[in-house]
Amino acid sequence: QLQLVESGGGLVPPGGSLRLSCAASGFTLDHHAVGWFRQAPGKEREGVSCTHMSRGILKYADSVQGRFTISRDNNKNTVYLQMNDLRPEDTAVYYCAAVRRPFGTCLLLGGEYTNWGVGTQVSVSS
DSSP, X not given: OOEEEEEOOEEEOTTOOEEEEEEXXXXXXXXXXXXXXXXXXXXXXXXXXXXXXXXXXEEEOTTTTTTEEEEEEXXXXXXXXXXXXXXXXXXXXXXXXXXXXXXXXXXXOGGGOOEEOOOEEEEEOO
């Protein structure tokens, strides 16, 4: 069974940090693009960051550039999202998603991804 499981969400004050993890089971993430997305109440889903597991591609939304860092551990079949200097507007449910793309790049478009996790809540509030 193909599965992505996010973890690491929580409640932090503004300026705080969290590290999200996205662990895959039932398949290997090699040759996959993996993205992080978020959705706040009443808002559309937003692409946050993505990477390609074997091609070293990294992309970020303008809203998180310089604050968030995506990384991968192929041995652990896991992708991470380090989030620093968190702001109240970062509050959302964060999802990871994957799509097998041996020769392509990664995109911050949710429709491009075929496997999704159930999400983890990130809340930034004082």
